[in-house]
Amino acid sequence: MPELPEVETTRAGIAPHLVGQRVVEVKVYQRQLRQPVTPGLATALKGGVINAVERRGKYLLLKSGQGCVIIHLGMSGSLRLVKRDQPLEKHDHVAFLLASGKSLRFRDPRRFGLVLWTRKPPQQHPLITKLGVEPLEANFDGDYLYAAAQKRTVAIKQLIMNGQVVVGVGNIYASEALFRAGVHPARAAKRISRVRYERLVVAIKSVLAEAIKQGGTTLRDFYNGAGEPGYFKQHLKVYGRSGLACVECGAAIRQIVLGQRSTWYCGRCQR
DNA sequence: CAGTCGCCCTGCGTGC
């Protein structure tokens, strides 16, 4: 489900309802996620005030004076704000009850997501320390990606989806960015020129920024914190379009598998 | 070290 634009949309949607709010209670209905929900979370956070809601890659960070909740939405996770007495939905695993009378619900059918608690600064957490650069920040540029690609034979699509290189680029936006840049997704990373990396970085930044503006991509079940879908789906040019005509040249969009993930591209526009 | 693969889990669409 969520790549960087969807996580950022979620963050922006829930932040105004959380910042300054006291957490009255934390309820954990299912602790078995990708990792178990941190056992001390409910006790540690209860009574604390959320000072900030930040994002690092695809991780959401709810910061309080006592520590930080680290949330990852995995493939199917979502967060939404509801009235506290609203009935639980199936797969609601954690609820953060707020003094305002609202409840932040973490729902995740496939349970690939995470809800963790750390007292240390979150950037010191093992899952966060190893993360690569933020794609929308200035230090992600053509030189950086070109340098990261040297000596690497892996397909370029897998390189830009590698969170230790650059965070937040998932399966949808990787295909879309490569199409915009005219780069074939299976091309070995080290076989791409510096100039083409400049173009690719611009493409990644633009596709992510535009998707954020549209509130993300709703394929099936992504909704922002208020329950509204994202509208970037109608701007997708290759993702999920096997056999359909390329919007640029009319050739049929092809589908292959790279790193066990479906990949779409135009064999004529992308080299 | 880089790269490949299996796997965690549930739900949905398709084809028989």
Add this chain to the structure above:
DNA sequence: TGCACGCAGGGCGACT
């Protein structure tokens, strides 16, 4: 209507 199968927006750890 039911069932089997493949596939899904992610990422880790074991292995070569």
